[in-house]
Amino acid sequence: MTISQIGEFGLIQRVVQKLEMGPTCLLGPGDDAAVVVAPDSRIVASTDVLVEGRHFRRDWSSGADVGHRAAAANLADIAAMGAAPTALLVGLCAPPDLEVAWAEELAGGLSAEAGRVGASVVGGDMSASPTLVIAVTALGDLRGNRPVVRSGARPGDVVALAGRIGYAAAGYTVLSRGFRTPKLLVEAFRRPEVPYSAGLAAARIGATAMVDVSDGLLQDLGHIAAASAVAIDVTASAFDVPSQMRDAASALGVDPYAWVLAGGDDHALAATFPPDVDLPSYWRRIGTVTEGAPEVTVDGKPFTGRTGWDHFR
Amino acid sequence: MTISQIGEFGLIQRVVQKLEMGPTCLLGPGDDAAVVVAPDSRIVASTDVLVEGRHFRRDWSSGADVGHRAAAANLADIAAMGAAPTALLVGLCAPPDLEVAWAEELAGGLSAEAGRVGASVVGGDMSASPTLVIAVTALGDLRGNRPVVRSGARPGDVVALAGRIGYAAAGYTVLSRGFRTPKLLVEAFRRPEVPYSAGLAAARIGATAMVDVSDGLLQDLGHIAAASAVAIDVTASAFDVPSQMRDAASALGVDPYAWVLAGGDDHALAATFPPDVDLPSYWRRIGTVTEGAPEVTVDGKPFTGRTGWDHFR
Numbered sequence: 001m002t003i004s005q006i007g008e009f010g011l012i013q014r015v016v017q018k019l020e021m022g023p024t025c026l027l028g029p030g031d032d033a034a035v036v037v038a039p040d041s042r043i044v045a046s047t048d049v050l051v052e053g054r055h056f057r058r059d060w061s062s063g064a065d066v067g068h069r070a071a072a073a074n075l076a077d078i079a080a081m082g083a084a085p086t087a088l089l090v091g092l093c094a095p096p097d098l099e100v101a102w103a104e105e106l107a108g109g110l111s112a113e114a115g116r117v118g119a120s121v122v123g124g125d126m127s128a129s130p131t132l133v134i135a136v137t138a139l140g141d142l143r144g145n146r147p148v149v150r151s152g153a154r155p156g157d158v159v160a161l162a163g164r165i166g167y168a169a170a171g172y173t174v175l176s177r178g179f180r181t182p183k184l185l186v187e188a189f190r191r192p193e194v195p196y197s198a199g200l201a202a203a204r205i206g207a208t209a210m211v212d213v214s215d216g217l218l219q220d221l222g223h224i225a226a227a228s229a230v231a232i233d234v235t236a237s238a239f240d241v242p243s244q245m246r247d248a249a250s251a252l253g254v255d256p257y258a259w260v261l262a263g264g265d266d267h268a269l270a271a272t273f274p275p276d277v278d279l280p281s282y283w284r285r286i287g288t289v290t291e292g293a294p295e296v297t298v299d300g301k302p303f304t305g306r307t308g309w310d311h312f313r
Numbered sequence: 314m315t316i317s318q319i320g321e322f323g324l325i326q327r328v329v330q331k332l333e334m335g336p337t338c339l340l341g342p343g344d345d346a347a348v349v350v351a352p353d354s355r356i357v358a359s360t361d362v363l364v365e366g367r368h369f370r371r372d373w374s375s376g377a378d379v380g381h382r383a384a385a386a387n388l389a390d391i392a393a394m395g396a397a398p399t400a401l402l403v404g405l406c407a408p409p410d411l412e413v414a415w416a417e418e419l420a421g422g423l424s425a426e427a428g429r430v431g432a433s434v435v436g437g438d439m440s441a442s443p444t445l446v447i448a449v450t451a452l453g454d455l456r457g458n459r460p461v462v463r464s465g466a467r468p469g470d471v472v473a474l475a476g477r478i479g480y481a482a483a484g485y486t487v488l489s490r491g492f493r494t495p496k497l498l499v500e501a502f503r504r505p506e507v508p509y510s511a512g513l514a515a516a517r518i519g520a521t522a523m524v525d526v527s528d529g530l531l532q533d534l535g536h537i538a539a540a541s542a543v544a545i546d547v548t549a550s551a552f553d554v555p556s557q558m559r560d561a562a563s564a565l566g567v568d569p570y571a572w573v574l575a576g577g578d579d580h581a582l583a584a585t586f587p588p589d590v591d592l593p594s595y596w597r598r599i600g601t602v603t604e605g606a607p608e609v610t611v612d613g614k615p616f617t618g619r620t621g622w623d624h625f626r
Binding site: 026031034041044048049054091122125129135 | 346347349352356357358361367368391396403438439440441444446451453455460462524540
């Protein structure tokens with residue numbers, strides 16, 4: 001059954017049934033707008049668009065996978081401000097021949113991922129479109145925390161990372177070469193495991209800057225370096241490369257550190273902390289902030305290419 | 314100059330320069346997420362997607378026009394809850410050959426329309442896409458008001474309308490027949506004039522239900538009738554049909570009441586009020602709420618077609 005067979009209102013009815021409203025939702029789908037709690041009196045908000053063929057492929061990921069990924073990418077932005085996600089709003093632009101079941105799975109994936117952090121899909125919109133596009137907006141509450149922006153890193157600060165890194169990029173490479181395993185890597189691409197609570201914890205223990213690693217660690221640390229006018233040096237030995245990633249890299253002729261340092265889609269969190277910080281175990285030290293021109297180096301040497309680990313070794 | 318020539322970051326830099334941040338914006342574009350004031354401790358949020366060829370045409374509307382319309386459609390949803398708009402977030406999916414100037418105009422239009430109500434475009438995202446899609450999320454603050462939902466209308470209530478109606482639908486018909494005048498109607502389609510403050514005022518004087526008229530007055534009143542389990546009767550003589558609309562209708566062989574009663578894109582606000590309400594002049598009475606099956610009639614008779622004024626006369 002396709003969307004064109006049941007129409008917009010039929011589709012909305014089915015999709016809304018896949019959504020579970022949590023306590024942050026005061027008024028859910030069905031009115032002109034939703035109403036969401038904002039106890040802090042400041043709201044954190046971020047939007048991401050996902051375009052088929054560019055951000056996801058239906059032959060690589062199920063509707064539920066795409067829902068999880070779309071939600072995760074947005075919720076990670078909220079976590080990276082040191083806030084607790086409260087709500088998602090979703091705009092779905094879909095070709096009329098899209099299977100209704102796919103849209104239902106998408107809604108289920110979005111709702112399930114939001115539910116992991118106590119957030120809900122509170123509203124949305126739908127339209128026919130030649131291109132399948134999913135636009136997600138995430139809202140969050142600061143819970144009294146100062147928002148952790150990109151511009152607060154200071155020379156002497158510790159650089160730390162929470163969450164997995166390189167897994168999703170490895171999974172993407174595996175899929176793009178036509179393989180479906182190793183499952184660890186492929187699943188990491190399909191459904192990133194975002195360390196949501198590490199964002200809130202970082203704000204509480206005094207993170208000076210934080211960023212969601214969506215474009216690759218070095219590039220995203222570069223945003224902190226630029227905004228804070230500092231230099232950042234990363235220590236390559238700080239990263240564990242699991243055996244499955246090492247084996248896949250070897251089989252595909254790729255340097256695994258290219259995935260780790262330049263791959264983005266895990267939505268890990270990277271942050272800077274004062275040097276005397278007592279880091280919880282899920283934040284691991286990966287480098288230091290120094291004075292100097294705003295650049296990011298690895299073991300003291302510049303990184304010169306997108307996947308060019310060889311270039312700076 | 315096209316988007317592909319300057320890239321995503323070049324485009325973001327140019328577009329952000331077109332945005333003006335007002336006092337509701339605590340942290341604007343450039344970080345993982347924006348931060349917006351929410352003094353009421355409840356946030357009202359709504360998303361609309363606009364797809365080229367479906368919601369707008371570049372040969373009918375300038376980039377600035379589309380920006381105004383996209384913002385207005387979303388801000389009207391916030392006003393229809395009885396809230397004050399605070400922020401917009403915008404996802405832009407654009408073909409690489411889109412002119413940069415068009416995107417800049419779009420941003421300028423979005424920002425200018427938001428500025429009319431003291432809101433700001435606080436964040437967004439961009440991606441390449443074969444189809445031009447604009448996804449807008451609007452946020453608003455209830456300022457201590459109870460949210461005005463669709464389900465609160467009661468038999469005996471007065472039905473009232475704020476804002477113009479039929480103008481945008483008439484402008485759309487004029488444009489779709491290849492004309493560019495009358496300017497009054499064409500401009501009403503390009504840049505709707507939404508009675509934003511009437512929404513907040515309605516909440517304060519006790520509106521029992523309210524809706525943004527986006528799909529046509531009778532259809533949108535039908536949402537109130539269904540949600541409130543009441544019948545609504547509209548009085549045709551309550552509507553002024555301006556001479557330019559009457560003349561255009563006559564020239565095009567259309568019944569102007571089809572535009573007024575079934576045309577949506579003006580984003581007027583329709584609401585119900587207790588019978589003893591003292592309505593301000595910009596809310597005009599157009600009908601009554603009665604007991605009965607949830608339907609909307611005109612002068613006591615059913616409306617049977619989308620543009621079928623003749624069918625129920």
